[in-house]
Amino acid sequence: MLFKDITILDENLDVQTNMYVATKDDRVAYIGKTMPQGDFGEVYSGKDRLLMTGFFNAHAHSAMTLMRGYGENMVLQDWLSKRIWPFESKLTSKAVYWGTLLAMAESLRFGIVSTSDMYFFIPDIAKAVIDSGAKNNISNALVVNSDIPFEERSEVKELRVVKKVFDGAENGRIKIDASLHAEYTSNEDVARKLADLAKELDVNMQVHVAETKLEFEECKQRHDGRTPVRYLADCGIFDTRTTAAHCVWLDDEDYDILREKGVTVATNPVSNLKLASGICDTAKVLDKGVNLAIGTDSVTSNNSLNFIEEIKTLALVSKVRAGDPTAVTPKQALYAATKGGAIAQGRDDCGQLKVGNKADIIVMRTDVPNMRPVHDALSNIVYSASGSDIVLTMVDGKVLYKDGEYKTIDIDKAIYETERATQEILSSLGE
């Protein structure tokens, strides 16, 4: 595909006007001021359009689209025990497939090319992601609620199998990660064994860390004054490439541990506000040299996958958290949304618009009133764009979404089947 005479954000997230960008197979083949030689297929006119690398959603539970808006205005414990857990106890393979496919459709609409997922039924998640054409680092979080020996646990057995079947599938679009749900839902023996297994299998780790003050305080009580970050580091959880979701409650030493261990902080600003968990000090995360990425968390605590909104919320809450209107610039926010997430996922040839990188591209329209005038294009993207100003999403060189149309997903069917699966689960709960 050849994007002709278009404004771009280059690999440094700097604005370049009147550019030509060509893709060949799954890669970016050309970026330049002049028309490239050769035939790249379809030509896309860049008038009133802005092209940049797509977004990386560093923390999600995609199939929870099934529960969008289910259990609102409840305190956390009621919400979990009266809504989420009963619903999840009835989940089926089919429900997870359709819920994930709907999430992929929503993700593509809002420019997300790749997601770090943490949910049940990995094979069904993988199938939906493969069908959608998107990328995903899939994991199933280990929760310890019985005395079953480590190797007998279903998540452990599943991880060994799905690693063989799916890791690297579809030209690398699918990756399999290990996952520990959290400090407070596991024990030291299991955490250490999972860390060892991640090393043995050479996979990334995804883990929830210090989402609430209660978790932070209780962890210190349980573990000789050690914070969740210190405790998980001691268990070896950070010894393979790790994404630590949330990190709202950190002490000074925690930042140093995260940097030294190369851990990515995946901040979930909307979810943390909605559940009143607090605000991650992302300005400090950046100042301390820790890699920052952005996640949506699930739509039950968001309730959308509108990544433009997530980036804006990140930039906004960072300022009030730091008490400084200059904290977290648009460029820093966009880096976290792109390269920061690609680093977290171990996708080294993604997250930057660069010749030879994967062609994961989004195009935004700028002929709408909210995108004009343009004193500062980066500010307009972060603060002024509406999620649906994104008009094209390409993954690995394939256009998956364009002008409201999906190329790989029958959206009416995805909505219908997701709603049917939801109703079946509600019926089985007697609702």
Added chain:
Amino acid sequence: MLFKDITILDENLDVQTNMYVATKDDRVAYIGKTMPQGDFGEVYSGKDRLLMTGFFNAHAHSAMTLMRGYGENMVLQDWLSKRIWPFESKLTSKAVYWGTLLAMAESLRFGIVSTSDMYFFIPDIAKAVIDSGAKNNISNALVVNSDIPFEERSEVKELRVVKKVFDGAENGRIKIDASLHAEYTSNEDVARKLADLAKELDVNMQVHVAETKLEFEECKQRHDGRTPVRYLADCGIFDTRTTAAHCVWLDDEDYDILREKGVTVATNPVSNLKLASGICDTAKVLDKGVNLAIGTDSVTSNNSLNFIEEIKTLALVSKVRAGDPTAVTPKQALYAATKGGAIAQGRDDCGQLKVGNKADIIVMRTDVPNMRPVHDALSNIVYSASGSDIVLTMVDGKVLYKDGEYKTIDIDKAIYETERATQEILSSLGE
């Protein structure tokens, strides 16, 4: 117009499915479960659509679209003295007209039917609003920076003239309000005289109140320990119907004064985050029985007029401010966005979908992945909708925006002329 077989939010913001809504002239003529008798003109199919009353933007400086993204990542004083004030010193009547028209276009795209505006060149603001078909309570904030006697001040002379020329114009679409910029930019003599003038002319008041902690603390030092709310009440500023923008820093007694005086708090959640001013305790505003409305502030501190985003941000930050995930329900947020704002503007026949009320209506599409499934339609509107899921905006019975097309505004010309006016001002500043 007849909306056929459509889901609506009724006057209590409750969901009703398979409804018929008809408008005649500028009013809602029918709401019911069956097709109404009579000819209402165009028939609109309600399949996969949701209809509700439009949004009221309770605090804005519309023409500052000219400066969208101009002066980002700066501390307040630098931003004002190096960017905003020099630019504003070069404003022209033409620039304000086009800047306001572009803001009205953006407002209509995001479902705003009426705005409370505070800016210079009232006649040009009025002309742009009239041309757009939208509603506006227009004011020009009085700032005291010289010893000119009260009646000699340009804002005072202008208020007397524009009240006669524009107040109630266009079948009531245009209203003229008085405005004091703030406690810290005025003095007691002027504040008292403006309060008296508002009573004499029988107009509403718009005023900035307690936006920053500095303002709150310095006011108490200047005025014998009185907070901005107490001081302005003592000056009589709240004696006509008043909108108090911001109210981030209030003490306990302030809430009682606001309630007793019938003052509306216009919260500006995005702007308050972006400038790191703090978070208005809107849960407490509601608990104390004070009318709550929502404003965008200007796009220089936002940087959009995406009202869906503003409502979501309000609901989110309220929870983290209150430390309670149940604080400010979707219904409370939507009431503030509609009837709360209409009350602030003194538009008694607006802000609720009700037979006999003005036909200020928006229609949202629900056949997009982010709006499905529907466990809770109100949650989906507040938390899941994207601003541009709004596909129709009607004011006083006239469709002004539909499926991306403007009926009253030449959007290409509005963008072109706004950008040209911006360039002229930048050139005159030597940029």
